[in-house]
Amino acid sequence: MLFASRPRSRRVAASLLTLVVGATALAGCVSRESDTVSAAAPSTVDPSRLSSVTLDVGDQKGGTQALLEASGQLTGTPYRVSFSTFTSGPPQVEAATAGRIDFAVTGNTPPIFGAAANARIKVVSAYTNDASGDQILVPKTSTARSVADLRGKRIAFGKGSSAHGHLLLQLTKAGLTPADVTLVPLQPADALTAFTAGQVDAWAIWDPFTALAQQQTGARTLTTAQGVANGYGFGIASQQALDDPAKNTALADLVSRLAKASAWAQANPEEWSAKYSAAVKIDPVAGEQAQRRSLRPAIPLDQTVIDSEQKLYDAFVAAKQIPAGKPFSDFVDTRFDATVKAATR
Known part of the structure; x- marks a missing residue:
């Protein structure tokens, strides 16, 4: 064989764009x-x-x-x-x-x-x-403690990916809509760059990128998809x-x-x-x-x-x-x- x-x-280009889907x-x-x-x-x-x-x-x-x-x-x-x-x-x-x-x-x-x-x-x-590897990450210095704290913030995610679905469900659970945040559609490599540089406030992502971001940047888990997605x-x-x-x-x-x-x-x-x-x-x-x-x-x-x-x-x-x-x-x-x-x- x-x-x-x-x-x-x-x-995709690593520019910060408001998603219009x-x-x-x-x-x-x-x-x-x-x-x-x-x-x-x-x-x-x-x-x-x-x-x-x-x-x-x-x-x-x-x-x-x-x-x-x-x-x-x-x-x-x-x-x-x-x-x-x-x-x-x-x-x-x-x-x-x-x-x-x-x-x-x-x-x-x-x-x-x-x-x-x-x-x-x-x-x-x-x-x-159990979806525990699908997470919304924030920088270790972030003051956000819940998804509700992301109102008005910039969130990186892969458009049409499992992270997109997870993010939508978490926003809904928190009483938010996509219009309440700035959605930044980025593929994982570009999102990691933007996240590390502080160009986005949070990142919805899946493994192994979740684990890599946690290890390389000290990213903190805001929430996981477990029990949600x-x-x-x-x-x-x-x-x-x-x-x-x-x-x-x-x-x-x-x-x-x-x-x-x-x-x-x-x-x-x-x-x-x-x-x-x-x-x-x-x-x-x-x-x-x-x-x-x-x-x-x-x-x-x-x-x-x-x-x-x-x-x-x-x-x-x-x-x-x-x-x-x-x-x-x-x-x-x-x-x-x-x-x-x-x-x-």
Whole structure:
């Protein structure tokens, strides 16, 4: 089995902009005629016919590739895997819609923005944790002690990312709206620079960047997403790949391997955190902290998960961050659910 890593990072300018998100947010990038009703899965093919198949997989820092390699789950695949690196989930959704990647794992919010944009993707697998690694950080010298104290402050976050969803839920919980703060859309590297330089007052972010900021800057946790956000992650697949019998067969195998890899990491936390830290070139202390709270084992893509995502979708609509659209369930395809269940027994 051969695989390659092809960097395709996207970074936004580090200027401080007030976010204006309307119907054109992600839609302007990815809207297509969407297959909003799951068609019957195509017939699978014999694994011996997959030698000419390459799955293009979107990845993020310390994500899918590192986990599959560390667990040995990339060994013996009858197809090739080519990884592309992205800064966050929204560009992965865009790339999947355009057919540039076949699969990626994202947080809980990118698929919602994809659904609002009528993206040609399907959610095909689910992962969970307690969301404690998704945090809103403030500088160690900040006087803020609650989210309510952020009224009128500048908050960095990744537009359309899980941090966006977490931030919206925390503002709502505190009785605030996005209009009560200055939202500064920045990708993680730019946000870290702005946060360190004092150009923003708070930063909504996820691991491993949470752990890195805490270690490097002494950032203080204002609040975590635990008990507020659902903590889910999702495997998204392009409709184009799902409609192709060979790629559909390869995707089923990859989703199974990823579920087994997550179970291995959960059972071997010390070995995984060491390999993870080496793979992403971060201090082992930060790597261990990030993985202790942010590893997501695979779970069934059931109605509880779908309903929870619909509530988050509705919260974004109510806040006028995205337009109302088709139900989130229209962008869910459970064809690999039995495969995930078998892999995690």
